[in-house]
Amino acid sequence: MGIKPKIVIIGAGFGGIELAKAFRNKPVDVLLINRNNYHNFQPLMYQVATGGLEPGSIAYPIRRIFRRYKNVTCRMADVFEADVPQNQLLTSIGNIAFDFLVIATRSQNNFFNFEPIKEKLLTLKSIPDALNIRSFLFQNLEKALTNRGEESLEEIFNVAIVGGDLLDWNWQEHWPK
Ligand SMILES: Cc1cc2nc3c(=O)[nH]c(=O)nc-3n(C[C@H](O)[C@H](O)[C@H](O)COP(=O)(O)OP(=O)(O)OC[C@H]3O[C@@H](n4cnc5c(N)ncnc54)[C@H](O)[C@@H]3O)c2cc1C
Structure with a gap:
Protein backbone atom coordinates (compact mmCIF):
# COMPACT_ATOMS: atom_id res chain seq x y z
CA MET A 1 0.00 0.00 0.00
CA GLY A 2 1.36 3.46 -0.92
CA ILE A 3 1.78 6.38 1.44
CA LYS A 4 -1.56 7.87 2.39
CA PRO A 5 -2.22 11.58 1.78
CA LYS A 6 -1.85 13.66 4.91
CA ILE A 7 -4.69 16.05 5.65
CA VAL A 8 -3.97 18.67 8.27
CA ILE A 9 -6.94 20.41 9.90
CA ILE A 10 -6.31 23.51 12.00
CA GLY A 11 -9.02 24.02 14.62
CA ALA A 12 -10.99 21.51 16.68
CA GLY A 13 -14.24 23.42 16.88
CA PHE A 14 -17.48 21.94 15.53
CA GLY A 15 -16.19 22.38 11.97
CA GLY A 16 -12.77 20.73 12.38
CA ILE A 17 -14.11 17.88 14.50
CA GLU A 18 -16.95 16.99 12.14
CA LEU A 19 -14.59 17.04 9.19
CA ALA A 20 -12.02 14.83 10.92
CA LYS A 21 -14.80 12.37 11.83
CA ALA A 22 -15.85 12.18 8.20
CA PHE A 23 -12.40 10.82 7.30
CA ARG A 24 -12.76 7.80 9.62
CA ASN A 25 -11.48 4.62 7.92
CA LYS A 26 -10.76 6.52 4.71
CA PRO A 27 -7.37 6.02 3.02
CA VAL A 28 -5.93 9.25 4.44
CA ASP A 29 -4.01 10.30 7.55
CA VAL A 30 -5.54 13.19 9.43
CA LEU A 31 -3.71 15.49 11.80
CA LEU A 32 -5.97 17.74 13.85
CA ILE A 33 -4.19 20.72 15.38
CA ASN A 34 -5.78 22.89 18.03
CA ARG A 35 -4.51 25.63 20.32
CA ASN A 36 -5.89 23.79 23.36
CA ASN A 37 -6.15 20.06 23.94
CA GLU A 54 -17.60 24.79 35.89
CA PRO A 55 -15.20 25.24 32.93
CA GLY A 56 -14.45 21.50 32.85
CA SER A 57 -18.08 20.80 31.99
CA ILE A 58 -17.77 22.51 28.61
CA ALA A 59 -14.18 21.53 27.80
CA TYR A 60 -14.03 18.10 26.21
CA PRO A 61 -10.64 16.37 25.57
CA ILE A 62 -10.12 16.21 21.82
CA ARG A 63 -8.11 12.99 21.98
CA ARG A 64 -11.02 11.31 23.75
CA ILE A 65 -13.33 12.13 20.83
CA PHE A 66 -10.90 10.43 18.44
CA ARG A 67 -9.73 7.57 20.64
CA ARG A 68 -11.22 4.98 18.25
CA TYR A 69 -10.11 6.71 15.06
CA LYS A 70 -6.96 4.94 13.88
CA ASN A 71 -6.16 7.47 11.16
CA VAL A 72 -6.71 10.67 13.21
CA THR A 73 -3.90 12.13 15.33
CA CYS A 74 -4.29 15.20 17.53
CA ARG A 75 -1.69 17.78 18.46
CA MET A 76 -1.93 20.80 20.71
CA ALA A 77 -0.17 23.70 18.99
CA ASP A 78 -0.57 27.27 17.87
CA VAL A 79 -0.34 27.66 14.11
CA PHE A 80 1.47 30.86 13.19
CA GLU A 81 1.68 30.68 9.44
CA ALA A 82 0.92 28.47 6.45
CA ASP A 83 3.71 28.20 3.90
CA VAL A 84 1.52 26.98 1.07
CA PRO A 85 4.23 26.75 -1.66
CA GLN A 86 6.27 24.52 0.68
CA ASN A 87 3.19 22.60 1.94
CA GLN A 88 4.04 23.21 5.55
CA LEU A 89 2.80 24.96 8.66
CA LEU A 90 4.88 26.97 11.08
CA THR A 91 3.64 26.11 14.55
CA SER A 92 4.60 26.34 18.20
CA ILE A 93 5.76 22.70 18.07
CA GLY A 94 7.79 23.05 14.88
CA ASN A 95 7.08 22.79 11.17
CA ILE A 96 4.36 20.41 10.07
CA ALA A 97 4.03 19.13 6.51
CA PHE A 98 0.70 18.57 4.78
CA ASP A 99 -0.66 17.34 1.47
CA PHE A 100 -4.02 19.00 2.03
CA LEU A 101 -4.77 21.80 4.47
CA VAL A 102 -8.08 22.79 6.05
CA ILE A 103 -8.29 25.98 8.07
CA ALA A 104 -11.21 25.73 10.52
CA THR A 105 -10.09 28.37 12.97
CA ARG A 106 -13.48 29.97 13.58
CA SER A 107 -14.89 33.40 13.10
CA GLN A 108 -13.54 36.40 14.97
CA ASN A 109 -15.37 38.74 17.30
CA ASN A 110 -17.09 41.50 15.38
CA PHE A 111 -17.42 44.69 17.36
CA PHE A 112 -19.51 46.51 14.74
CA ASN A 113 -19.95 50.14 15.88
CA PHE A 114 -18.20 49.41 19.17
CA GLU A 115 -14.74 49.05 17.58
CA PRO A 116 -13.44 52.31 19.16
CA LEU A 137 -19.79 39.73 37.83
CA PHE A 138 -18.85 38.12 41.14
CA GLN A 139 -16.52 40.95 42.10
CA ASN A 140 -19.35 43.39 41.48
CA LEU A 141 -21.68 41.36 43.70
CA GLU A 142 -19.08 41.51 46.48
CA LYS A 143 -18.70 45.24 45.92
CA ALA A 144 -22.47 45.70 46.17
CA LEU A 145 -22.52 43.94 49.56
CA THR A 146 -20.12 46.42 51.11
CA ASN A 147 -21.35 49.44 49.18
CA ARG A 148 -22.37 52.29 51.50
CA GLY A 149 -23.73 54.53 48.80
CA GLU A 150 -20.35 55.49 47.32
CA GLU A 151 -21.47 54.05 43.97
CA SER A 152 -24.96 53.61 42.61
CA LEU A 153 -26.13 50.00 42.83
CA GLU A 154 -27.44 50.30 39.29
CA GLU A 155 -23.94 50.99 38.03
CA ILE A 156 -22.61 47.93 39.83
CA PHE A 157 -25.38 45.57 38.79
CA ASN A 158 -26.38 46.61 35.29
CA VAL A 159 -25.00 44.44 32.52
CA ALA A 160 -25.50 45.31 28.86
CA ILE A 161 -25.33 42.36 26.50
CA VAL A 162 -24.63 43.12 22.86
CA GLY A 163 -25.24 40.44 20.24
CA GLY A 164 -26.58 36.91 20.58
CA ASP A 165 -29.08 34.74 18.79
CA LEU A 166 -32.33 33.12 19.67
CA LEU A 167 -31.89 29.66 18.26
CA ASP A 168 -34.12 26.63 18.29
CA TRP A 169 -31.12 24.36 18.69
CA ASN A 170 -30.75 21.17 20.68
CA TRP A 171 -27.20 21.23 22.06
CA GLN A 172 -27.47 17.70 23.45
CA GLU A 173 -27.55 16.30 19.91
CA HIS A 174 -24.17 17.90 19.28
CA TRP A 175 -22.39 17.10 22.55
CA PRO A 176 -19.46 14.76 21.75
CA LYS A 177 -20.19 11.12 22.63
C1 LIG B 1 -21.16 32.08 23.43
C2 LIG B 1 -21.53 31.38 22.16
C3 LIG B 1 -22.71 30.64 22.12
C4 LIG B 1 -23.07 29.99 20.95
N1 LIG B 1 -24.23 29.29 20.93
C5 LIG B 1 -24.59 28.65 19.80
C6 LIG B 1 -25.79 27.89 19.75
O1 LIG B 1 -26.54 27.79 20.73
N2 LIG B 1 -26.10 27.29 18.58
C7 LIG B 1 -25.29 27.38 17.47
O2 LIG B 1 -25.61 26.80 16.42
N3 LIG B 1 -24.14 28.07 17.50
C8 LIG B 1 -23.79 28.70 18.63
N4 LIG B 1 -22.63 29.44 18.66
C9 LIG B 1 -21.82 29.51 17.46
C10 LIG B 1 -20.96 28.27 17.33
O3 LIG B 1 -20.37 27.94 18.57
C11 LIG B 1 -19.89 28.57 16.28
O4 LIG B 1 -20.54 28.84 15.07
C12 LIG B 1 -19.01 27.35 16.12
O5 LIG B 1 -18.34 27.04 17.31
C13 LIG B 1 -17.99 27.64 15.02
O6 LIG B 1 -17.27 26.45 14.85
P1 LIG B 1 -15.86 26.47 14.19
O7 LIG B 1 -15.40 25.05 14.12
O8 LIG B 1 -15.93 27.24 12.92
O9 LIG B 1 -14.95 27.33 15.15
P2 LIG B 1 -14.63 27.19 16.71
O10 LIG B 1 -15.62 26.36 17.44
O11 LIG B 1 -14.41 28.56 17.20
O12 LIG B 1 -13.25 26.40 16.70
C14 LIG B 1 -12.05 26.95 16.17
C15 LIG B 1 -10.90 26.28 16.88
O13 LIG B 1 -9.67 26.68 16.24
C16 LIG B 1 -8.71 26.94 17.23
N5 LIG B 1 -7.73 27.86 16.68
C17 LIG B 1 -7.95 29.12 16.21
N6 LIG B 1 -6.83 29.66 15.73
C18 LIG B 1 -5.86 28.72 15.90
C19 LIG B 1 -4.46 28.67 15.60
N7 LIG B 1 -3.84 29.70 15.01
N8 LIG B 1 -3.76 27.56 15.93
C20 LIG B 1 -4.38 26.50 16.51
N9 LIG B 1 -5.69 26.48 16.80
C21 LIG B 1 -6.43 27.57 16.50
C22 LIG B 1 -9.48 27.53 18.39
O14 LIG B 1 -8.76 27.37 19.61
C23 LIG B 1 -10.77 26.69 18.34
O15 LIG B 1 -10.67 25.53 19.15
C24 LIG B 1 -22.24 30.09 19.81
C25 LIG B 1 -21.04 30.81 19.86
C26 LIG B 1 -20.69 31.45 21.02
C27 LIG B 1 -19.41 32.23 21.05
Whole structure:
Protein backbone atom coordinates (compact mmCIF):
# COMPACT_ATOMS: atom_id res chain seq x y z
CA MET A 1 0.00 0.00 0.00
CA GLY A 2 1.36 3.46 -0.92
CA ILE A 3 1.78 6.38 1.44
CA LYS A 4 -1.56 7.87 2.39
CA PRO A 5 -2.22 11.58 1.78
CA LYS A 6 -1.85 13.66 4.91
CA ILE A 7 -4.69 16.05 5.65
CA VAL A 8 -3.97 18.67 8.27
CA ILE A 9 -6.94 20.41 9.90
CA ILE A 10 -6.31 23.51 12.00
CA GLY A 11 -9.02 24.02 14.62
CA ALA A 12 -10.99 21.51 16.68
CA GLY A 13 -14.24 23.42 16.88
CA PHE A 14 -17.48 21.94 15.53
CA GLY A 15 -16.19 22.38 11.97
CA GLY A 16 -12.77 20.73 12.38
CA ILE A 17 -14.11 17.88 14.50
CA GLU A 18 -16.95 16.99 12.14
CA LEU A 19 -14.59 17.04 9.19
CA ALA A 20 -12.02 14.83 10.92
CA LYS A 21 -14.80 12.37 11.83
CA ALA A 22 -15.85 12.18 8.20
CA PHE A 23 -12.40 10.82 7.30
CA ARG A 24 -12.76 7.80 9.62
CA ASN A 25 -11.48 4.62 7.92
CA LYS A 26 -10.76 6.52 4.71
CA PRO A 27 -7.37 6.02 3.02
CA VAL A 28 -5.93 9.25 4.44
CA ASP A 29 -4.01 10.30 7.55
CA VAL A 30 -5.54 13.19 9.43
CA LEU A 31 -3.71 15.49 11.80
CA LEU A 32 -5.97 17.74 13.85
CA ILE A 33 -4.19 20.72 15.38
CA ASN A 34 -5.78 22.89 18.03
CA ARG A 35 -4.51 25.63 20.32
CA ASN A 36 -5.89 23.79 23.36
CA ASN A 37 -6.15 20.06 23.94
CA TYR A 38 -9.87 20.40 24.54
CA HIS A 39 -12.89 21.23 22.46
CA ASN A 40 -14.71 24.25 23.80
CA PHE A 41 -18.48 23.74 23.71
CA GLN A 42 -19.46 27.33 23.01
CA PRO A 43 -23.26 27.09 23.33
CA LEU A 44 -22.96 26.51 27.09
CA MET A 45 -20.29 29.12 27.68
CA TYR A 46 -22.85 31.52 29.11
CA GLN A 47 -23.33 29.02 31.97
CA VAL A 48 -19.64 29.25 32.86
CA ALA A 49 -19.77 33.04 32.58
CA THR A 50 -22.67 33.18 35.04
CA GLY A 51 -21.47 30.52 37.50
CA GLY A 52 -23.94 27.77 36.52
CA LEU A 53 -21.27 25.37 35.24
CA GLU A 54 -17.60 24.79 35.89
CA PRO A 55 -15.20 25.24 32.93
CA GLY A 56 -14.45 21.50 32.85
CA SER A 57 -18.08 20.80 31.99
CA ILE A 58 -17.77 22.51 28.61
CA ALA A 59 -14.18 21.53 27.80
CA TYR A 60 -14.03 18.10 26.21
CA PRO A 61 -10.64 16.37 25.57
CA ILE A 62 -10.12 16.21 21.82
CA ARG A 63 -8.11 12.99 21.98
CA ARG A 64 -11.02 11.31 23.75
CA ILE A 65 -13.33 12.13 20.83
CA PHE A 66 -10.90 10.43 18.44
CA ARG A 67 -9.73 7.57 20.64
CA ARG A 68 -11.22 4.98 18.25
CA TYR A 69 -10.11 6.71 15.06
CA LYS A 70 -6.96 4.94 13.88
CA ASN A 71 -6.16 7.47 11.16
CA VAL A 72 -6.71 10.67 13.21
CA THR A 73 -3.90 12.13 15.33
CA CYS A 74 -4.29 15.20 17.53
CA ARG A 75 -1.69 17.78 18.46
CA MET A 76 -1.93 20.80 20.71
CA ALA A 77 -0.17 23.70 18.99
CA ASP A 78 -0.57 27.27 17.87
CA VAL A 79 -0.34 27.66 14.11
CA PHE A 80 1.47 30.86 13.19
CA GLU A 81 1.68 30.68 9.44
CA ALA A 82 0.92 28.47 6.45
CA ASP A 83 3.71 28.20 3.90
CA VAL A 84 1.52 26.98 1.07
CA PRO A 85 4.23 26.75 -1.66
CA GLN A 86 6.27 24.52 0.68
CA ASN A 87 3.19 22.60 1.94
CA GLN A 88 4.04 23.21 5.55
CA LEU A 89 2.80 24.96 8.66
CA LEU A 90 4.88 26.97 11.08
CA THR A 91 3.64 26.11 14.55
CA SER A 92 4.60 26.34 18.20
CA ILE A 93 5.76 22.70 18.07
CA GLY A 94 7.79 23.05 14.88
CA ASN A 95 7.08 22.79 11.17
CA ILE A 96 4.36 20.41 10.07
CA ALA A 97 4.03 19.13 6.51
CA PHE A 98 0.70 18.57 4.78
CA ASP A 99 -0.66 17.34 1.47
CA PHE A 100 -4.02 19.00 2.03
CA LEU A 101 -4.77 21.80 4.47
CA VAL A 102 -8.08 22.79 6.05
CA ILE A 103 -8.29 25.98 8.07
CA ALA A 104 -11.21 25.73 10.52
CA THR A 105 -10.09 28.37 12.97
CA ARG A 106 -13.48 29.97 13.58
CA SER A 107 -14.89 33.40 13.10
CA GLN A 108 -13.54 36.40 14.97
CA ASN A 109 -15.37 38.74 17.30
CA ASN A 110 -17.09 41.50 15.38
CA PHE A 111 -17.42 44.69 17.36
CA PHE A 112 -19.51 46.51 14.74
CA ASN A 113 -19.95 50.14 15.88
CA PHE A 114 -18.20 49.41 19.17
CA GLU A 115 -14.74 49.05 17.58
CA PRO A 116 -13.44 52.31 19.16
CA ILE A 117 -14.20 51.06 22.69
CA LYS A 118 -13.46 47.36 22.19
CA GLU A 119 -10.68 47.36 24.82
CA LYS A 120 -13.34 48.10 27.43
CA LEU A 121 -15.65 45.27 26.37
CA LEU A 122 -15.74 41.69 27.61
CA THR A 123 -16.07 39.07 24.88
CA LEU A 124 -17.43 35.54 25.08
CA LYS A 125 -15.57 33.29 22.65
CA SER A 126 -13.35 31.15 24.85
CA ILE A 127 -13.25 29.63 28.33
CA PRO A 128 -10.82 32.32 29.60
CA ASP A 129 -13.32 34.92 28.27
CA ALA A 130 -16.15 33.23 30.19
CA LEU A 131 -14.04 33.18 33.38
CA ASN A 132 -13.27 36.87 32.98
CA ILE A 133 -16.95 37.71 32.80
CA ARG A 134 -17.69 35.46 35.78
CA SER A 135 -15.00 37.04 37.87
CA PHE A 136 -16.16 40.53 36.91
CA LEU A 137 -19.79 39.73 37.83
CA PHE A 138 -18.85 38.12 41.14
CA GLN A 139 -16.52 40.95 42.10
CA ASN A 140 -19.35 43.39 41.48
CA LEU A 141 -21.68 41.36 43.70
CA GLU A 142 -19.08 41.51 46.48
CA LYS A 143 -18.70 45.24 45.92
CA ALA A 144 -22.47 45.70 46.17
CA LEU A 145 -22.52 43.94 49.56
CA THR A 146 -20.12 46.42 51.11
CA ASN A 147 -21.35 49.44 49.18
CA ARG A 148 -22.37 52.29 51.50
CA GLY A 149 -23.73 54.53 48.80
CA GLU A 150 -20.35 55.49 47.32
CA GLU A 151 -21.47 54.05 43.97
CA SER A 152 -24.96 53.61 42.61
CA LEU A 153 -26.13 50.00 42.83
CA GLU A 154 -27.44 50.30 39.29
CA GLU A 155 -23.94 50.99 38.03
CA ILE A 156 -22.61 47.93 39.83
CA PHE A 157 -25.38 45.57 38.79
CA ASN A 158 -26.38 46.61 35.29
CA VAL A 159 -25.00 44.44 32.52
CA ALA A 160 -25.50 45.31 28.86
CA ILE A 161 -25.33 42.36 26.50
CA VAL A 162 -24.63 43.12 22.86
CA GLY A 163 -25.24 40.44 20.24
CA GLY A 164 -26.58 36.91 20.58
CA ASP A 165 -29.08 34.74 18.79
CA LEU A 166 -32.33 33.12 19.67
CA LEU A 167 -31.89 29.66 18.26
CA ASP A 168 -34.12 26.63 18.29
CA TRP A 169 -31.12 24.36 18.69
CA ASN A 170 -30.75 21.17 20.68
CA TRP A 171 -27.20 21.23 22.06
CA GLN A 172 -27.47 17.70 23.45
CA GLU A 173 -27.55 16.30 19.91
CA HIS A 174 -24.17 17.90 19.28
CA TRP A 175 -22.39 17.10 22.55
CA PRO A 176 -19.46 14.76 21.75
CA LYS A 177 -20.19 11.12 22.63
C1 LIG B 1 -21.16 32.08 23.43
C2 LIG B 1 -21.53 31.38 22.16
C3 LIG B 1 -22.71 30.64 22.12
C4 LIG B 1 -23.07 29.99 20.95
N1 LIG B 1 -24.23 29.29 20.93
C5 LIG B 1 -24.59 28.65 19.80
C6 LIG B 1 -25.79 27.89 19.75
O1 LIG B 1 -26.54 27.79 20.73
N2 LIG B 1 -26.10 27.29 18.58
C7 LIG B 1 -25.29 27.38 17.47
O2 LIG B 1 -25.61 26.80 16.42
N3 LIG B 1 -24.14 28.07 17.50
C8 LIG B 1 -23.79 28.70 18.63
N4 LIG B 1 -22.63 29.44 18.66
C9 LIG B 1 -21.82 29.51 17.46
C10 LIG B 1 -20.96 28.27 17.33
O3 LIG B 1 -20.37 27.94 18.57
C11 LIG B 1 -19.89 28.57 16.28
O4 LIG B 1 -20.54 28.84 15.07
C12 LIG B 1 -19.01 27.35 16.12
O5 LIG B 1 -18.34 27.04 17.31
C13 LIG B 1 -17.99 27.64 15.02
O6 LIG B 1 -17.27 26.45 14.85
P1 LIG B 1 -15.86 26.47 14.19
O7 LIG B 1 -15.40 25.05 14.12
O8 LIG B 1 -15.93 27.24 12.92
O9 LIG B 1 -14.95 27.33 15.15
P2 LIG B 1 -14.63 27.19 16.71
O10 LIG B 1 -15.62 26.36 17.44
O11 LIG B 1 -14.41 28.56 17.20
O12 LIG B 1 -13.25 26.40 16.70
C14 LIG B 1 -12.05 26.95 16.17
C15 LIG B 1 -10.90 26.28 16.88
O13 LIG B 1 -9.67 26.68 16.24
C16 LIG B 1 -8.71 26.94 17.23
N5 LIG B 1 -7.73 27.86 16.68
C17 LIG B 1 -7.95 29.12 16.21
N6 LIG B 1 -6.83 29.66 15.73
C18 LIG B 1 -5.86 28.72 15.90
C19 LIG B 1 -4.46 28.67 15.60
N7 LIG B 1 -3.84 29.70 15.01
N8 LIG B 1 -3.76 27.56 15.93
C20 LIG B 1 -4.38 26.50 16.51
N9 LIG B 1 -5.69 26.48 16.80
C21 LIG B 1 -6.43 27.57 16.50
C22 LIG B 1 -9.48 27.53 18.39
O14 LIG B 1 -8.76 27.37 19.61
C23 LIG B 1 -10.77 26.69 18.34
O15 LIG B 1 -10.67 25.53 19.15
C24 LIG B 1 -22.24 30.09 19.81
C25 LIG B 1 -21.04 30.81 19.86
C26 LIG B 1 -20.69 31.45 21.02
C27 LIG B 1 -19.41 32.23 21.05
